[in-house]
Amino acid sequence: xxxxxxxxxxxxxxxxxxxxxxxxxxxxxxxxxxxxxxxxxxxxxxxxxxxxxxxxxxxxxxxxxxxxxxxxxxxxxxxxxxxxxxxxxxxxxxxxxxxxxxxxxxxxxxxxxxxxxxxxxxxxxxxxxxxxxxxxxxxxxxxxxxxxxxxxxxxxxxxxxxxxxxxxxxxxxxxxxxxxxxxxxxxxxxxxxxxxxxxxxxxxxxxxxxxxxxxxxxxxxxxxxxxxxxxxxxxxxxxxxxxxxxxxxxxxxxxxxxxxxxxxxxxxxxxx
Amino acid sequence: xxxxxxxxxxxxxxxxxxxxxxxxxxxxxxxxxxxxxxxxxxxxxxxxxxxxxxxxxxxxxxxxxxxxxxxxxxxxxxxxxxxxxxxxxxxxxxxxxxxxxxxxxxxxxxxxxxxxxxxxxxxxxxxxxxxxxxxxxxxxxxxxxxxxxxxxxxxxxxxxxxxxxxxxxxxxxxxxxxxxxxxxxxxxxxxxxxxxxxxxxxxxxxxxxxxxxxxxxxxxxxxxxxxxxxxxxxxxxxxxxxxxxxxxxxxxxxxxxxxxxxxxxxxxxxxxxxxxxxxxxxxxxxxxxxxxxxxxxxxxxxxxxxxxxxxxxxxxxxxxxxxxxxxxxxxxxxxxxxxxxxxxxx
Numbered sequence: 001x002x003x004x005x006x007x008x009x010x011x012x013x014x015x016x017x018x019x020x021x022x023x024x025x026x027x028x029x030x031x032x033x034x035x036x037x038x039x040x041x042x043x044x045x046x047x048x049x050x051x052x053x054x055x056x057x058x059x060x061x062x063x064x065x066x067x068x069x070x071x072x073x074x075x076x077x078x079x080x081x082x083x084x085x086x087x088x089x090x091x092x093x094x095x096x097x098x099x100x101x102x103x104x105x106x107x108x109x110x111x112x113x114x115x116x117x118x119x120x121x122x123x124x125x126x127x128x129x130x131x132x133x134x135x136x137x138x139x140x141x142x143x144x145x146x147x148x149x150x151x152x153x154x155x156x157x158x159x160x161x162x163x164x165x166x167x168x169x170x171x172x173x174x175x176x177x178x179x180x181x182x183x184x185x186x187x188x189x190x191x192x193x194x195x196x197x198x199x200x201x202x203x204x205x206x207x208x209x210x211x212x213x214x215x216x217x218x219x220x221x222x223x224x225x226x227x228x229x230x231x232x233x234x235x236x237x238x239x240x241x242x243x244x245x246x247x248x249x250x251x252x253x254x255x256x257x258x259x260x261x262x263x264x265x266x267x268x269x270x271x272x
Numbered sequence: 273x274x275x276x277x278x279x280x281x282x283x284x285x286x287x288x289x290x291x292x293x294x295x296x297x298x299x300x301x302x303x304x305x306x307x308x309x310x311x312x313x314x315x316x317x318x319x320x321x322x323x324x325x326x327x328x329x330x331x332x333x334x335x336x337x338x339x340x341x342x343x344x345x346x347x348x349x350x351x352x353x354x355x356x357x358x359x360x361x362x363x364x365x366x367x368x369x370x371x372x373x374x375x376x377x378x379x380x381x382x383x384x385x386x387x388x389x390x391x392x393x394x395x396x397x398x399x400x401x402x403x404x405x406x407x408x409x410x411x412x413x414x415x416x417x418x419x420x421x422x423x424x425x426x427x428x429x430x431x432x433x434x435x436x437x438x439x440x441x442x443x444x445x446x447x448x449x450x451x452x453x454x455x456x457x458x459x460x461x462x463x464x465x466x467x468x469x470x471x472x473x474x475x476x477x478x479x480x481x482x483x484x485x486x487x488x489x490x491x492x493x494x495x496x497x498x499x500x501x502x503x504x505x506x507x508x509x510x511x512x513x514x515x516x517x518x519x520x521x522x523x524x525x526x527x528x529x530x531x532x533x534x535x536x537x538x539x540x541x542x543x544x545x546x547x548x549x550x551x552x553x554x555x556x557x558x559x560x561x562x563x564x565x566x567x568x569x570x571x572x573x574x575x576x577x578x579x580x581x582x583x584x585x586x587x588x589x590x591x592x593x594x595x596x597x598x599x600x601x602x603x604x605x606x607x608x609x610x611x612x613x614x615x616x617x618x
Contacts, residue, residue: 055504078506086504095358095496096551101273108494109505115490115554116275154501161505 004195005033006083006164008054012063015053024049026063027223029216033164036191036198038208038229041218042242047201048089050218051167054199055086067165081109085163089170089201093142093150100138102153103129106160121160128159131186133179147174155183159190166190168200172207180204184211209233217241273552281549285562289340292569296336297328299573301580301594334471339463339572339597340565341471342527343537345478347564349520350538351545351557352485355492356516357422364524364538366426367410367517368433369403373528375436376402378443378455395458396529403525406432407518422513461532461598463572474526481523482561488516489553496553534568534598536605541567543612568601575600 007030014025024046031037039047052058053065056072064071067083075083085106097105106128107121117125129135132152142150155171168187172180184200188211191198202208208215208229215232217225219241225232235246298308306314306324314324349364357366365371380398387394410428444452465471491512494502499509527534542560549555575595 052500055500057500057503077503077508081504081506084504086500088498088500091501092498096546097496098550101552102497105493105497106505108490116273116278157497157501 004164005191005197006068007032008165008197009066009069010054010063011066013053013060013065014062015049015058015060021061022221024053024221025060025223028063029223029226031197031199031214033197034191034195036188036211036213037200038212038215038233039199039201039218040203040205040208040215040233041224042220044220045218046221047218048169050216051086051169051199051201054165055084055167056080057086078109081161083163084165084167085158085161086167087154087158087169087171089173091151091154093145093147093154096141096143098139099134099142099145099149099153100125100129102142103134103156103160106157109161124162125156125160128156131159132156133182148176148179151175152179152183163196165197166199168198170201170203172202172204180207187211188213205233205238273555278555281555281559282562285559285566289562289565289569292566293336293340296569296573297332299576300327300332301576330467331465334465334468335463335572336569337468338465338471338530339569341475341478342463342531342534343541343565343568344482344561345523345527345564346534346537346568347541347545348482348485348557348561349524350564351542351553351560352488352492352516352520353538354542355496355553356513356520357426358496359422359426360543361539362426363535364520364527365433365533365535367429367521368406368431368436369521369524370528370533370535371433371436371440372406373399373403373525374459374533375440375443376400376405377458377529377532378440381454381458382443382447382451400525400529402436403521403528406436407521407525425517457596458532460596461534461601462575462594462596463531463534463568474530478523478526481519481526484519485516485523486558486561488512489557492516492553492557496551532598534601536601536609537564537568537571540605540609540612544608547612547615567604568597571600571604572597574604 010029012026016023103125215229298311311328314321318325353362377399380395385394541564545560
């Protein structure tokens, strides 16, 4: 159903705002199709900025974001939209469109000037709504949905875009436990089984450890750790960055790893 | 949205507009006594009934033509601005176009410029220039701002409007009684034509703006969902905003120049239409345009009939038989708008 993913590489990417000229980077990373990346780090570390750079919403002040070897700045935005889908942190849901229409609008980059959605667009929209469990409120106005329901509709719209790279900024921030697990399970499946490159910003280290294949840890705009999730999401790596003491406990089935923050450590913040 | 639903609504609105247009030669001040049968006879044999033919087809038809054009523009631009500013209170006049246009017209009236050529009067040209000056100033002001939010633009526009209103008072203060009377009359907004050529002079410019705005409906749909999502789906947000503001303002300035600042069409019509057809811009904007044409043409009927009905009721003949159209749109529009507000909040 979904064409295979794309590789993205960050080549000494740096970015800054007028007020903070060297906010992020320079950082380099190789992200491959079929990988599900958890982008983690403390507040203000630059996670959302990194995601926006990858989406082409920001242009790096130096360095390049490359999509399959081509700099993003050299790909026209309508063309780029067929490869990269982006879901911002708090997408607005304050507009009176039915949820089903919002998902169908995700097909926009693929319609290439076509005015009406075709049967193919509809069937894609239906299938992503099934996967995100949003089909039951297809005809309800987005403004009448709960925060978590609206978030899932936006996610479905991003998936309807059938991207090769899926960029999500805290997509489960307002979801309940079951849907959180659901969505993360689906993201992993999109990457591992269907070959997409998925980047997901999250604060939930448990979920990241359980579902992401790789992790990218940012701290104060620089790359603190990068690699397989198992290597990055460990107490030794995380504790100094977050400034809390962490430990690992295995659940009964041994599959899930729990990182517990016991108390704020004396070092960490003070050290930096 | 299915093509069937789209074409059904669009055909319905077009037919309604056609119907209104068809009947407009038969509607006029009550004392003229030219109704459907008279118009039909005059249509069949113009030479036999020259007066009826003249009134129906050289006065009323051009008048309806102008009302329909102005209504289409105001309905469409109101809808575009409400989406663009993500604000249901936005109107085509939100950025101060009506005040700028009025100031231009008032200056022309004050200076006594009364020449006209090819159906375009100096007052209209001056009003157009005034509206253009407001938009030009806004763009100069916003140039160089890296990322302008629509709220800032809205505030800047409202402030420009207030400035122009103050200048209007200044011009009126300097004017004679006769001039002030003309100015107040102009600001009420009315649909007055001298002939067919007169009512078609601004059509090419308006039609260009309609086409440009209607061609942006898909991008506006994405814009409604959010700047960042729309941008990553290939919509150039800054260009979309600029194009919509420039062409909606141009079209609105044309209406202000030819008819004066007719209010409430751009505020009420898009919202009424949205309640019926939904907020998908592909359907909403063309329907709001057509419904705007119907609304203003029907309001213009009332403006011609109202005083006659009052005369019939009170047994007096009222010599000035036509109300300013802007007064009627306000009288019809305000109650409708309040009802809509109740429905929205309940």
